[in-house]
Amino acid sequence: MNEGEVVLTPEQIQTLRGYASRGDTYGGWRYLANLGDRYADDAAAIVGKDANLNGLNLWMKKGVENLWDDTVGKKTRLEKFDRVALQHFRQYARLINQNNGRLPNTSEIERSYYKAVTDNGVSSSAAIDLVINRSLPDMADGYWALGLGIEAERIHNEQAVNNPNGSERDNRKQLISALDKGFDGSFKEKHFTFLQSVMMDVTKLGVEYTIDGWQKIGGWGNGIINDLYKSVVKREWTGIFEIVNNNIKQGNEAFKNEINSLVHDMKAAGKEFGDDLNTQWNNLTQAAEIIYNDIVDNTSQGIEKGVKAIKELSEKMKNAASDLADGSAEKAKQVVEDLAQAAKEAYENAKSTAEKAAQAAREFFKGLPSFKDLAEKFRDLFPNPEGWIDDGHQCLAPWVKETKKRNGKYHVYDPLALDLDGDGIETVATKGFAGSLFDHTNNGIRTATGWVSADDGLLVRDLNGNGIIDNGAELFGDNTKLADGSFAKHGYAALAELDSNGDNIINAADAAFQTLRVWQDLNQDGISQANELRTLEELGIQSLDLAYKDVNKNLGNGNTLAQQGSYTKTDGTTAKMGDLLLAADNLHSRFKDKVELTAEQAKAANLAGIGRLRDLREAAALSGDLANMLKAYSAAETKEAQLALLDNLIHKWAETDSNWGKKSPMRLSTDWTQTANEGIALTPSQVAQLKKNALVSLSDKAKAAIDAARDRIAVLDAYTGQDSNTLYYMSEEDALNIVKVTNDTYDHLAKNIYQNLLFQTRLQPYLNQISFKMENDTFTLDFSGLVQAFNHVKETNPQKAFVDLAEMLAYGELRSWYEGRRLMTDYVEEAKKAGKFEDYQKVLGQETVALLAKTSGTQADDILQNVGFGHNKNVSLYGNDGNDTLIGGAGNDYLEGGSGSDTYVFGEGFGQDTVYNYDYATGRKDIIRFTDGITADMLTFTREGNHLLIKAKDGSGQVTVQSYFQNDGSGAYRIDEIHFDNGKVLDVATVKELVQQSTDGSDRLYAYQSGNTLNGGLGDDYLYGADGDDLLNGDAGNDSIYSGNGNDTLDGGEGNDALYGYNGNDALNGGEGNDHLNGEDGNDTLIGGAGNDYLEGGSGSDTYVFGKGFGQDTVYNYDYATGRKDIIRFTDGITADMLTFTREGNHLLIKAKDGSGQVTVQYYFQNDGSGAYRIDEIHFDNGKVLDVATVKELVQQSTDGSDRLYAYQSGNTLNGGLGDDYLYGADGDDLLNGDAGNDSIYSGNGNDTLDGGEGNDALYGYNGNDALNGGEGNDHLNGEDGNDTLIGGAGNDYLEGGSGSDTYVFGKGFGQDAVYNYDYATGRKDIIRFTDGITADMLTFTREGNHLLIKAKDGSGQVTVQSYFQNDGSGAYRIDEIHFDNGKVLDVATVKELVQQSTDGSDRLYAYQSGNTLNGGLGDDYLYGADGDDLLNGDAGNDSIYSGNGNDTLNGGEGNDALYGYNGNDALNGGEGNDHLNGEDGNDTLIGGAGNDYLEGGSGSDTYVFGKGFGQDAVYNYDYATGRKDIIRFTDGITADMLTFTREGNHLLIKAKDGSGQVTVQSYFQNDGSGAYRIDEIHFDNGKVLDVATVKELVQQSTDGSDRLYAYQSGSTLNGGLGDDYLYGADGDDLLNGDAGNDSIYSGNGNDTLDGGEGNDALYGYNGNDALNGGEGNDHLNGEDGNDTLIGGAGNDYLEGGSGSDTYVFGEGFGQDTVYNYHVDKNSDTMHFKGFKAADVHFIRSGSDLVLSASEQDNVRISGFFYGENHRVDTFVFDDAAISNPDFAKYINAGNNLVQSMSVFGSNTAATGGNVDANIQSVQQPLLVTPSA
Known part of the structure; x- marks a missing residue:
């Protein structure tokens, strides 16, 4: 065992894990604390005095206390407190687990704890419980004062977080309200009775311990007396004294601070108002301070006295212990009596003092609700600034949200951050003023921002050396200014400037390394404190890597990790460093500096700053x-x-x-433009659309x-x-x-x-x-002066008083000011009488009117009606406290009575109203009263959920009583009685009966808890059971029936019903129709009945019953419980031999042989019939029972039909027999025989054998090494995973090996087979094996695309290996080897050689990537290049040759060939024949050769080569790239003077003068020869070069023949010369001279001059103001658009002016001309006779035409002149006069004054019989005399 560790048992570790997983922080701490106390002695020996478990326990307690003190002291968000404790405990438990049960040493725990307390954000609701109940649970009552302060602080902060959109005013109201509730009841009593109880308990403890100890020890010696002293005095008394003394002082201070804070807030609020109000407010708060100080003083004195008494008593006990050591019984007795007396005196003293303090406090807090009420009511009058x-x-959120749509970008902040704890860079969202605020842009304004979490850090540099990170310039991001004056693109770019040695790493070798810091913002306030800035050395950081990659990872909270790299620690490990895009919230802002205000300025109205204000x-x-x-x-x-x-x-x-x-x-x-701090809001498609628009x-x-x-x-x-x-x-x-x-x-x-x-x-x-x-x-607000003030204003300005009062009520929310609403009602009525109400409402606006339509009561007994706004529609009434009467009136109203005995009144036309009547008080009596003659029989009473619906039978209205039936109508929402005008009263019991009566319609009927029988009757009904045993009959209709908690019986009856059991053992009978039954919990019986039913048993042992005619039913029997026994029972004489049992997927299908019905048991065979969906037994009327094992055997028997047979996990042999069968393997090694028919066979996970047999079969291997044999027919085989063997057999088969080393076997008569062998795995070896004596020389090997074709030379079969040559035969589709019966093996390399050999037929030959020479030989061949430099010879035949990516040479040879270059600089030679050459990409050389060839250069600088006998060739040279240079090169001695250069449309025609050939360069002149189709230069053998400019000149030269000449856009002069020429103008101002011949001249877009010259010419103007002169001959002139001038010249001409203001000019000898002057525009056309006076011209009407005759040889016919204005000439101009259309108009229809026709001038053939000249003169004379008449 290592020093500093304590081993926990496995059971203890498991217990800790349980606490951690449940998030039970409290339980975990207590458990650890108990471990420490229990093993204190052992722990002291193991880990030393300072680190034992008992010490650890105390440390944990103290840690929680310190954490709380730190949190309150800094006034940060308390939400983090709970999660901190939880994380602390989880971290501690995790450390124990990682150390195999060993407790970590103290330093490890402290590091873990320090990390935890810096975390952020949890529920705050448990914070007070955590401190009071968790840190020192045995002393919870001792925290009365501390608890009060904590509670106030918690509520204040919680409101700021949970109600971020609420005003400060609302949050303060919540604080006051919560404190008031805290003073009520047990908390208030506990607050002041603790002092007396703790004194009493302490004194009593000492006395009882001493007396009890003496009685027990008798005269047992001094050792026991000493033990008594240690256990009683030293441990208990001293500990209690320290706790009481320390924590009561803390509580006292906290309470004092909180009250002071509240008083300060009230004072601050008072500053917002006038002097009079301020004075009253100050008086109030001063009174509160006086009372408070008395409480504090008295309480403190009592505490001090009590503590002093405890100390004295403790000292006496200490001395007594020494005296008792002498062993004198008498003396001991006296000592005990003295102790008891001293204790009694101390107790009485403390009790008396504490009771006085408590009484004073009670007096103060007795008035606190009034004080709270006062503050709340007063603050209702005004918003906080x-x-x-x-x-x-x-209201500004939409503007911020639409930022991207307005300017295409959105703003984010961009600093570098470091992951300090190894769990990735974590960020937090913007949180307004509750979160981080930072000046990113150095404009002096701190704005809310997304931020790095407290356990990670920002890389910073204190540039001004003030010890603070002031703004974004001192971060590393897009606000970092670089040496060149620009701003960095992102954080990595900013950091790169510090890389002084250019090694792409920032470390100690760089001068600035020592100036770098990491800011770990522990309190998340956006302000750097000294303890938050750490050096890289302190954090163990050795270097920062400047390498990064773009990740654009969404971190949540509106933040993004844009770039990510790493930094290296001193221990050699690395961690993440990244450039963040932090969310920006510029609305929440605070200026760094404050403006000092004068006293006068401080009185001005104020609103808090926002944005940049x-x-x-x-x-x-x-x-x-x-x-x-x-x-x-x-x-x-x-x-x-x-x-x-x-x-x-x-x-x-x-x-x-x-x-x-x-x-x-x-x-x-x-x-x-994208910078690091701007996200781009436009997609590429949007940018494209913008360009289009x-x-x-x-x-x-x-x-x-x-x-x-x-x-x-x-x-x-x-x-x-x-x-x-x-x-x-x-x-x-x-x-x-x-x-x-x-x-x-x-x-x-x-x-x-x-x-x-x-x-x-x-x-x-x-x-x-x-x-x-x-x-x-009690303090209260006095509004009497306010009412007088409004009435005073009203006397002189009624509208102002009306509007001011309305807005005070609407926005002051003065619900408690009942007189104000009454006053408003009076104002409304007066305004209506005066006819001003609508005007006043318009001034108020719709929003204010809507607010006033919402009415609330007070704590008194109120009568609430709409004050008159909203036209009596859609009113909301809130009664609050008191016995209120609520009258909604017309409209759809919302009525909420609140507490008290309330009455809701509904009269005629009451609308769609809602009553919310929550009141849990006992003794209240709430009533609904119907007036205006409404009686109960005029209404219907129904229930929907827990709501009562009272509807007028005539449909005029409805009252919904929300939650009326909660707790069966005895809950807090009930209406106790419903009263009617005729005196009838309905109580709750009567209403409950009414709503259970069914109708012929769709009903909703609900049972009560005692149990009921409900009958739905006709209609589609909803029936709901409750906790009793209910009988629910749906009867007719499509019913929905829901069981309750009892053992219910549900009967759907007729119709398609849905029946839902719940808890209990329910019986569900669907009856007739297609029903859905769900038993849910309990042992249920489900009978679908007739129809196609869906039955779900749910949990429990369920029984499904099916009788005759059961239909097409489905059973879903999911129940994973052990011990359950679910049964299907067939009744009505149905036996097993009347049914068939089959399987489909995991479903069991039980079908009646006579076809009368089917039961599908869904997922029955899940887990081979042992899963949660199984039916345990199937019972029949004859007593036979089928268990699961029997059913499993039945469903594997095949028939002569189409079967679905499934193997089980243990392995099976399945035989499909006749029919098209489906066979499915499982996990064992299965033998699956399809036999006859078109079968589908699916392998399982074992090594399976699949045999299709006869028919067209589909065989699918799965996992395992499977053998697949298709047999006869066209089969599809797929081996999937494993080393499989695939034998297609006879027929045309498709074989897929799947993954693994697969073998494809082909024997004689293998048919037309395809192999798909995709497998990208390394190490696999796939083989094709030919059997039955087939050898390689009996086959041919060819390639088509990437496919390998292996064909039998006798035509008996073919194997296509799909995509074999992908990646030159080294790809995932290859067959590694091909084996033959004689032992010969072909590897991939051999096959690749075989398929490149040509034949005399039509071949397809493919090059490989390394480069090849391919010869097509005879036949029409297809040759394909690859990535290498290939030589592709088509030889004889019409060949198609395709280049690859290399620099390839393509020779077409004989025949009509198609050659296609690709990438690379290719050489294409068509050879003989009519060839098509396309160079595509690259700088290509194209030689068409003999024949008529079509050449396309494609992109790149291409050269087209033409020698002698080049034929009739065409060049298509489209290439829009800049910098390319395309050339035509003539060889074999061809020079420029041997050729002619002409233009046809935009095409350039280069013709051999001897007629031997022609090159047409298509679209050469597009964009005047500067377009994408141009040939840049034409080269000749003698070195001469023609550029585009030269060619353009050549094609404008005319000949003696018929020429086509074209102008350019800049404007040109074209002369046609001899011959019938075609001249074309362009966009410039062109001069187009036809000269001799019958020419056709076409104007362009400019102002062109067209001169036909000699011959019969056609001249066509276009856009622009053109001049057209036909010259000699019979010409056709058409001006088209523009203001044109048309001169026909000599000859009989036809002139069309077109649109625009046109002028027709006629001189002497102009001939017999015709003018067609149709136009739809409003322009003015002129006919000008040069050399003629008005009297010289005769006006003659000929049908609809006007003929103007100057002589027998010269006249003009204006076609359709008399059709209307659109055909007329507006003005006739002569040498001596001008006649306008208005002058002529009066004579247009004067038929007797105009000659109708005239064939010979000077004859007397007029219809009038008079002299023609005289008649003409009679028309002319008035025109000349009175031209304007």
């Missing part, structure tokens, strides 16, 4: 604008006036934010909404500490959603600030009218 923060956090008072002290606005707001007298100033106040406070002025531009951005435009409405929201965004950022510098949106909907969240959040914030300033500003004058008064020796 800090209380608004909790509401503020709630100081407290309102402090901010106003620093901002004159804010101070003035706050003063104006406080002085505003009406709600309307305050609301008018509220926005400005909110903004002025926000403008004190140091970041103010950075308004959000709200712009679209995909340029998100880069041009998203917003409507004017959306833009206006965004502009209006920008100021509010800045405001909300200030209040929340957020930054919304750049916002992103993917659609207008997203942008408007940002606006909505902004406005909603701002509105909530404004409302919150308004409500929390209300009682400090506009309502404060009213509060100054409240005073205190004494009633019955």
Whole structure:
């Protein structure tokens, strides 16, 4: 045994483990303490004086005391206390276990304890019990005063944690209330009677011990007297004295501190109000202090006197022990009498003093409930200045939540942390002000943050040497400033700057190593204390490794471990170091510095600071604008006036934010930058969508909404500490959603600030009218002055009085001020009469109105009704104490009477109301009263659960009495009587009878505890049993019946019923229908009856009964209990030979041979029939019984049909026989014969033999070395695990070996088989074995893809080894060896050679990764390269050749070949024939050779080579990469002057002038030759090189033939020359001259000039303002879009202007032209006659056309002119005049003034018979004289 250890027995260790597993801290400590006391002497000898178990026990007790003192002293969260103790004990128990029962030495225990007490967070509810009852359980009563202080502190802190959103006001109310309860009853009495009881007990103890000891010892000697002294005086008295003396002093101090704290709080609260109120408040608190001081003084004096008396008595006893040693009996008697007298006097003295102190205390605490009441009532009038923060956090939460959606990122903090205890880096969540606050960003504001737990640490560096870690600059993270002035990306980057020697390790060799510290924040407050900063040496850290990996591990609590590395300790071990992303909560913030306020500034209204804003008072002290606005707001007298100033106040406070002025531009951005402290909120798909939407435009409405929201965004950022510098949106909907969240959040914030300033500003004058008064020796609040104040205001401003009173009631929650609600009711009635009520409600707003609709009573007898708000709908009434009357009225109301005898009144139209009547008091009498003539026969009474439902039969209303039937109607929720207008009264007993009556509908009937018979009758009913023996009859309908705790009988009757037994031995009979029966607990009998039923027996010995016609039933009989005996019983003469027994899976199927029914016993065969689902016996009417063993034999017998046979674990032989059978092996070595039929056979875990026999079978091996033989037919064999042998047999079989070394056997006639041999294991050896004399030369070996094909040369069979060549035959699919009957063996290498040999046929040859030469030979071959540099020769035939990843050479040879390069720089030569070459990736060389070839270079810098006789070739050269250089090279002496270069569309055509060949470069001119299809250079044998610019010039040169010339985007001049040419413009301003010939000229997008020249030309404008001149000939001009000018020129031309404002120009000799001027736009078209006066032109109507004739040779026909405006020319311009359309319009329909037709000018053929010229002149003359008429 080692020194310092104590060995525990195995039993003791086991006991400790039990305490630890149950979390029983108290039991564990007591057990250890008892061990210490019991073995104190032995322990002292073993471990020494200071470390014995008795010492350990005392240490444990003291440790708990110290822990508690430390916790209270620092005012940290008490929740950690309980878990600390639990962890401490578990750690201690674990150390004992690890040391094989040896207790650890003291230092080990102390280290464990120190670690435990630094942990965080548990339930606080047991903290007081832990201290009082666990640390010193025998002295629990002695902690009265300490307990009071602890209880107050615990409640205060618990409220802060458990109610983080509650205001400080609410938490203080809870504290006062809890203390008041603590003073009641036993705790109060114990508090002051302890002093007298402990004195009495101590004195009595001494006397009794002395007298009793003397009587026992008689004259037995001095030794016994000494023992008596030691046991009585020294151990008991001294110990008790020390405990009483020390702990009462501590308790006294704690009690005093707590009362002082309470008084201080009350004083502090009083500062928020006016001087008058302050004075009263001070008087009250001073009175409390006086009373308290008296208590303390008297109690202290009593204690001192009592202690002094005990000391004197103890001294006397000590002296008496010496006197008694003399042995004189007489003297001893006298000593005893003296002792008794002294004890009596000490007792009387202590008792008298203590009783006086107790009486004084009782007098004080007698008034405490009133004092508490007073404080609570008064605080109801106003919110605490800090209380608004909790509401503020709630209303601002949506803004913080939407941060990622607004600006695409969210903020986190990024420090380096070290795992100090070996359990990984642990973190804690942000906890508001209750958790850690730290200034991460060095802006002087400490904000709530996720944090490292107390048992791990942060790596820090005190840069300014002040001994404190001030801000994030002194951590290692993204707030660390680097030497170059930038900030580190993350913690590792920050630490790397200290690596002075560049070895990627921070250790003593680096200068800064000694300056590093680890901050272990033990109290988790975010403030570094001296004892929390430790050197690396102290922690045993030798070095920090800068290597890390990105892990992005979610640590919970909103924190993430972003990067992880390690550090090394001095003992050589390593631990984790990581860069954290800590959650940020900027709402909870505190400025480091405080602003000193003047007396005047301290009087201003105040709200606590939030986000980046100081407290309102402090901010106003620093901002004159804010101070003035706050003063104006406080002085505003009406709600309307305050609301008018509220926005400005909110903004002025926000403008004190140091970041103010950075308004959000709200712009679209995909340029998100990721730093270490910004998580990216965009997914890749979102980024892609953003790029697509880069041009998203917003409507004017959306833009206006965004502009209006920008100021509010800045405001909300200030209040929340957020930054919304750049916002992103993917659609207008997203942008408007940002606006909505902004406005909603701002509105909530404004409302919150308004409500929390209300009682400090506009309502404060009213509060100054409240005073205190004494009633019955009790303080109370006097509201009489407040009522007068409101009425005084009402005289001059009724609306102000109305609104002020309403808001005081709504937000002050003055439930106790009954007069105020009555006053409000009066105001409402007056407003309604005056017609102002709706106006006043609008001023109040919906929220305030809703609050006022909620009414609460007082402790008095109240009559509660809605005060008039809410239009009498949906009211909530709370009676509280007293005998109250609650009248809900119309609407759906909630009524809660509270304590006392309450009456709930319901009249006509009472709605859907709810009554909650909890009152456990005896003697109370609660009543429901129906008025307005409502009688009982107008209502129905039903029960739902424990609720009573009283419904109006006409459907007009319902009253739900919640929990009425709790405890059978005798519980605390009952209504004692229900009264009606006709005098009838229903008591509880009558109501209970009513609700058990069934109807023809769907009923819910409940039994009572005494036992009942319930009949459901018609309808789908619910019946519920109780604790008695119930008879529950469902009768007709689909019923649900629930048994209770008795032995119940459940009968479903007709219908599909559900019957549920419970406790007890129940009988369940489903009756007719498809029923569900569940017996649950007990020995139940289940009868499904007719129909298809589901029966569950549950626990117990159950019996399932089946008679004739039992249907298709299922039994689920799970019961793992031992000793149970479950039975199936067949009745009605059913015997075993009338049934068949089969198995399906683990289910037993019992079928009637006549097909009338089946019972499925689910999972019967689980664990071979010995499991929890078995039926122990099956009984028949003839007395026969089948046990489990018999049933197991029956189900293994085969039939001629399709059977399912299962082996058992011991091993079996199964024969399927005829039919398609399923055979299943088990754990033994099974022989499974499928025999005839298509069978499925499944092996088990043994070494099984599977024989399919005849038919198409499926055989599945499992674990074990199995033999599978498919037999005849097309079989599927799968060996799965083990070294299996697979024989497909005759037919086309599929064989899978699975894992293990498998052998595939093939004999003669093996068919078309496939082998799938996937097995990645190393060391396995899989074999194909050919038998029956088959040798290798009887087979061929070829490859198809990765498959190996082994074919019989005589065509009799083939074996396909799937994926054999995966990874060049070394992969998981390979067959290691192929064996033959003559002993020859082919390994993989040999097979690989065989499959690369070509034939005269069509071959598929594959290269391997190392590089190969493949020759296709004759035939149409397929050659495939691999990763090496391959030479692939197609030779003769139409071959397909595929390159691999290397630099391959592909030769097509003869025939029409397809060559495909891949990765690598490949050389492709098509050879003879029409070939297709595709270089794909790499810098490839492509030679088409003879024939008409198609060449694709793919990506990379490719070269296309063309020699003599290159044919009609096409080049497709798409490659968008930058830096590539693609070339066409002409060889065999071909030079540029032997070729022509022309363009067709975007294609470049290079033609041999001798007609021997042509190369078409497809899409060459895409993007003017700068696109992805270009050829960069064209090379010739003579060294000449043509670049793109040169080629572009060549193709614009015209010839004497028919040319196609194209302009470029920059603008070009094209001349067609001779021939019928095609000229095409582009985007620039082009000049396109057709010259001679019949040309076709097409404009582009610019303002182009088109000149047809000679010939019959076609000119087409496009976009732009074009000029079209047809020139000579009969031309067709079409201007299309734009404002075009069309000149037909000589000849008979056809002119179409198209859209836009077009001008048609006609000069002398223009011929017979036609104008088609149809347009739908609003532009103005002009016809200009140059060289003509208006009188020279005749206007002639010809049908719908207008003809303008200048001479017999020159005229213009405007087609469809008279169809309407869309066909007209707007203006006719002549040399001397202009005629507009309005001038001409009046004559359009004047048919008698226009010549209808005219074939020959100058003749008299007009329809009118008059002179034509005269008629024309009659039209013209008025136009010329009065052009505007």
